[in-house]
Amino acid sequence: MKNPYLPLPMRLVKNFVETEDKLIHTFTLEFLNEEDEKLFQYLPGQFAEVSVFGVGEAPFGIASSPTEPGHLKFSVAKVGVVTTTLHQLPEGTVLGVRGPLGNNYPIEEFKGKNLVVIGGGFAFTTLRSLITYILHPDHRGDYGELTVIYGARNPGLLLYKDELAEWEKRPDINLVCTIDRPVEGWNGRVGFVPTVTKEVAPSAENAYAVICGPPVMIKFTMPVLEELGFAPEQIIMSLENRMKCGIGMCGRCNVGNKYVCKDGPIFTRAQLNQLPNEY
Amino acid sequence: MLLVNKGQFTDWLNQLIQVYQVYAPVKEDDYFCFKKINSGDQVTLNYTNSKVPPKEVLFPRSEKLFCYRYENGGVQLTEQIDESKKIIVGLRPCDAKSFLLLDGVFNSDKYHDPYYLTRRNNTVLVGLGCNQPAATCFCTSLGGGPFATEGLDLLLVDIGDRYVVEVLTDRGRELLSGLELPAADQEAQEAARRVKEGAALSTQVNLEGLKSKLDVIFYDPIWDLIHEKCLGCAACTYTCPTCHCFDIVDEAEGNEGCRIRNWDACMFPLFTLHGSGHNPRPTGKERFRQRVMHKFKYFVDNFNAIACVGCGRCIINCPVNLDIREVLAEIQGSEVRSDKQ
Ligand SMILES: Cc1cc2nc3c(=O)[nH]c(=O)nc-3n(C[C@H](O)[C@H](O)[C@H](O)COP(=O)(O)OP(=O)(O)OC[C@H]3O[C@@H](n4cnc5c(N)ncnc54)[C@H](O)[C@@H]3O)c2cc1C
Ligand code: SF4
Ligand code: SF4
Ligand code: FES
Numbered sequence: 001m002k003n004p005y006l007p008l009p010m011r012l013v014k015n016f017v018e019t020e021d022k023l024i025h026t027f028t029l030e031f032l033n034e035e036d037e038k039l040f041q042y043l044p045g046q047f048a049e050v051s052v053f054g055v056g057e058a059p060f061g062i063a064s065s066p067t068e069p070g071h072l073k074f075s076v077a078k079v080g081v082v083t084t085t086l087h088q089l090p091e092g093t094v095l096g097v098r099g100p101l102g103n104n105y106p107i108e109e110f111k112g113k114n115l116v117v118i119g120g121g122f123a124f125t126t127l128r129s130l131i132t133y134i135l136h137p138d139h140r141g142d143y144g145e146l147t148v149i150y151g152a153r154n155p156g157l158l159l160y161k162d163e164l165a166e167w168e169k170r171p172d173i174n175l176v177c178t179i180d181r182p183v184e185g186w187n188g189r190v191g192f193v194p195t196v197t198k199e200v201a202p203s204a205e206n207a208y209a210v211i212c213g214p215p216v217m218i219k220f221t222m223p224v225l226e227e228l229g230f231a232p233e234q235i236i237m238s239l240e241n242r243m244k245c246g247i248g249m250c251g252r253c254n255v256g257n258k259y260v261c262k263d264g265p266i267f268t269r270a271q272l273n274q275l276p277n278e279y
Numbered sequence: 280m281l282l283v284n285k286g287q288f289t290d291w292l293n294q295l296i297q298v299y300q301v302y303a304p305v306k307e308d309d310y311f312c313f314k315k316i317n318s319g320d321q322v323t324l325n326y327t328n329s330k331v332p333p334k335e336v337l338f339p340r341s342e343k344l345f346c347y348r349y350e351n352g353g354v355q356l357t358e359q360i361d362e363s364k365k366i367i368v369g370l371r372p373c374d375a376k377s378f379l380l381l382d383g384v385f386n387s388d389k390y391h392d393p394y395y396l397t398r399r400n401n402t403v404l405v406g407l408g409c410n411q412p413a414a415t416c417f418c419t420s421l422g423g424g425p426f427a428t429e430g431l432d433l434l435l436v437d438i439g440d441r442y443v444v445e446v447l448t449d450r451g452r453e454l455l456s457g458l459e460l461p462a463a464d465q466e467a468q469e470a471a472r473r474v475k476e477g478a479a480l481s482t483q484v485n486l487e488g489l490k491s492k493l494d495v496i497f498y499d500p501i502w503d504l505i506h507e508k509c510l511g512c513a514a515c516t517y518t519c520p521t522c523h524c525f526d527i528v529d530e531a532e533g534n535e536g537c538r539i540r541n542w543d544a545c546m547f548p549l550f551t552l553h554g555s556g557h558n559p560r561p562t563g564k565e566r567f568r569q570r571v572m573h574k575f576k577y578f579v580d581n582f583n584a585i586a587c588v589g590c591g592r593c594i595i596n597c598p599v600n601l602d603i604r605e606v607l608a609e610i611q612g613s614e615v616r617s618d619k620q
Contacts, residue, residue, distance in 0.1 A: 051538075053354060054531030056528060079555065241551065242552060245527065250540075251523055262387070262390075276498075
């Protein structure tokens with residue numbers, strides 16, 4: 001019987017301070033055993049439980065894309081016991097990773113469709129995975145137009161700045177970054193994500209919207225998407241309930257009769273409309 | 280049906296102890312609990328039911344999942360899977376049924392819990408029918424009964440100085456193979472029949488139509504009142520044979536340690552508290568609603584069975600007498616509104 005509680009050993013090869021406020025670090029991990037990498041077949045949107053042995057484990061969205069072999073990436077906000085310890089770990093530390101867990105963004109259904117990716121704050125992790133996956137030369141042709149709207153309070157809080165700069169230059173992605181208030185040296189847009197989404201006005205025709213961010217951003221962007229004509233079936237969201245087992249057994253993460261860890265974390269707005277609002 | 284006298288039964292337990300870990304009801308202070316026994320005389324079988332259900336034999340309150348040790352620049356993990364052969368003797372039919380419900384959780388389409396399932400596959404269940412159900416028992420409302428056999432390998436029926444043994448599975452038959460038990464004679468069968476007839480339950484809960492009410496009750500104001508008495512102590516979930524929530528924590532000493540899982544409960548506020556401080560179930564109302572909805576709606580949606588066996592433990596152990604039978608009756612008696620918030 002395969003034991004779903006046993007983590008695979010991975011080495012922390014990079015502990016990178018991602019944001020100016022230093023509250024988000026991006027961790028790059030490499031498998032200690034080559035065979036394990038083959039076992040760990042994931043798709044954008046899935047998550048994993050990362051173990052700091054002796055401290056505990058916590059679930060994080062996988063920020064790397066399966067098109068980037070050899071390592072996994074996680075971007076982690078410092079909020080509690082495991083995340084604070086992670087932030088302090090020296091490179092070279094051996095960690096554990098359990099997964100991949102949960103479902104993925106419906107990349108098959110996205111094929112042939114235009115995509116509008118909307119992210120806010122540090123909830124950009126699995127969106128990075130998705131965008132990187134789609135931009136890969138093997139996949140880019142399968143998808144239509146790609147619009148990315150990404151907001152943060154200030155430029156220092158945007159994740160993956162180097163990559164944003166590269167995407168900016170590409171003709172096959174329409175990247176719109178926005179910050180809440182004007183800052184010297186910022187040439188991009190200023191304004192909250194819902195307002196900017198309204199301005200960019202992506203068409204809902206033959207399109208899907210994928211939205212991840214803080215609850216307020218989601219709350220105010222929803223009506224904008226609805227106005228633009230996105231039906232609940234066309235809006236994809238990712239939930240983050242508190243989790244332990246990640247495999248539907250510890251009873252912690254349910255929303256109604258669905259377990260976010262096993263049946264999610266990715267749901268369409270239409271599916272969430274059928275569930276109680278306990279997330 | 281076979282027959283065994285009580286003296287012989289104790290001898291049999293003593294034989295089984297040589298080969299199996301035998302768990303049976305043992306008296307502790309003023310209650311009973313399932314303990315691993317070293318001798319047949321430790322067992323008390325004229326008991327009503329155990330304080331904590333025998334689920335703790337298969338799913339302990341606290342258990343090691345694995346131990347880790349940092350060495351040679353890597354980490355060594357050792358699984359802690361308990362492969363010993365076990366027997367649970369004297370469990371009640373309701374508790375046997377709870378294992379069938381837990382099976383669904385721990386053996387899902389996608390994941391298999393090796394800790395629970397290994398123990399489960401290595402454990403033989405010898406049930407004991409209930410000659411005198413408690414006032415809090417309502418198993419018959421949930422498709423069970425004081426002499427129900429579902430999930431059991433053997434069922435004992437106490438007819439005074441002897442037990443009538445109903446052999447229900449091959450595993451049960453094998454367990455008896457060392458004993459040359461006589462078939463139950465007509466007199467014993469008659470006695471067993473009388474005992475069964477005399478075992479009447481005092482309460483029934485009407486579950487007809489409950490599910491369709493619960494399907495639309497989530498936002499109903501009824502929850503504002505129902506939970507009011509509840510203290511959030513989780514005695515009800517801790518002693519429930521079908522509750523399966525757990526927490527996972529690490530314990531470390533130097534460069535080695537263990538990952539442990541402990542029972543946890545949806546009645547606690549920290550259970551669902553996010554790292555951000557947001558809590559999807561911020562008050563007792565949401566938590567009590569979760570407990571009821573999980574057992575009587577969500578579990579039914581997912582497994583086509585109610586996650587309650589009517590053992591009555593949550594009623595006995597609640598410090599403020601919050602009675603699940605009354606809660607269900609209240610829901611049944613109300614005009615459920617389904618105004619979504
Ligand atoms: C599917 C999924 C994907 C996720 N992806 C990401 C991601 O990509 N990046 C990311 O940063 N996060 C992500 N998260 C969130 C992340 O899992 C949590 O931030 C993390 O589990 C916190 O772990 P911790 O041990 O640091 O916090 P904990 O120490 O468990 O505590 C977190 C908070 O809980 C409260 N708390 C817990 N225990 C107690 C107690 N005993 N007493 C009082 N208060 C207590 C406190 O408010 C504390 O601040 C994701 C979550 C899910 C479910
Ligand atoms: S809910 Fe109460 S009566 Fe039902 S199985 Fe659990 S403890 Fe027993
Ligand atoms: S035992 Fe009673 S008071 Fe305690 S959590 Fe359960 S219902 Fe509430
Ligand atoms: S995290 Fe355990 S059930 Fe979802």
